[in-house]
Amino acid sequence: MFYGQGYAGSATRRYAAVHAGSRIEGASPHALVKILFDELMFAMDAAVVADRQGDSAKSAEKSARALTILHALESSLDFDQGGEIAVGLAHIYREARRLLIAGSQEEVTRARGMIAEIAEAWAQIA
Numbered sequence: 001m002f003y004g005q006g007y008a009g010s011a012t013r014r015y016a017a018v019h020a021g022s023r024i025e026g027a028s029p030h031a032l033v034k035i036l037f038d039e040l041m042f043a044m045d046a047a048v049v050a051d052r053q054g055d056s057a058k059s060a061e062k063s064a065r066a067l068t069i070l071h072a073l074e075s076s077l078d079f080d081q082g083g084e085i086a087v088g089l090a091h092i093y094r095e096a097r098r099l100l101i102a103g104s105q106e107e108v109t110r111a112r113g114m115i116a117e118i119a120e121a122w123a124q125i126a
Contacts, residue, residue, distance in 0.1 A: 030125065033076070037119035040069040044112040048105050063100050063108070070097050070115075092118065 027035065047062035074093040077086040092114055099111035 030122075033073070034119075034122060036069055036073055037115070037122055040066055040073070040115060041112065041119060043069065044100070044108055044115070047100075048108050048112075051105050051108070063103065066100055066111075067097055070100070089118065 043062045043066040047059045050058035070093045079086045096111040099107040
């Protein structure tokens with residue numbers, strides 16, 4: 001049976017979607033945030049790689065994904081209970097979004113560095 005040239009890529013995407021879905025099902029709120037950070041880091045890395053390869057469409061797609069995740073992270077902040085920490089995180093997420101929108105590889109790499117620190121700290125919380 002012949003499936004055509006694009007089948008392998010679409011099968012990989014379907015598998016990734018199933019894998020992501022199984023990671024999300026039953027995950028604690030803490031684990032869900034970790035998944036968002038993992039996906040955010042992947043999207044920013046993929047945007048930089050696509051930009052280096054001259055694939056502006058893919059770079060834009062991955063940047064849009066990263067922007068969406070940053071918005072989700074900021075929207076999930078509890079400013080009443082989080083106080084100054086929540087305010088600080090909101091500022092970082094907004095700055096990362098600004099850098100992503102600016103779009104140069106250097107700015108995306110800076111945004112990734114800022115988020116990597118938060119992601120590492122989040123991963124260390126039991």
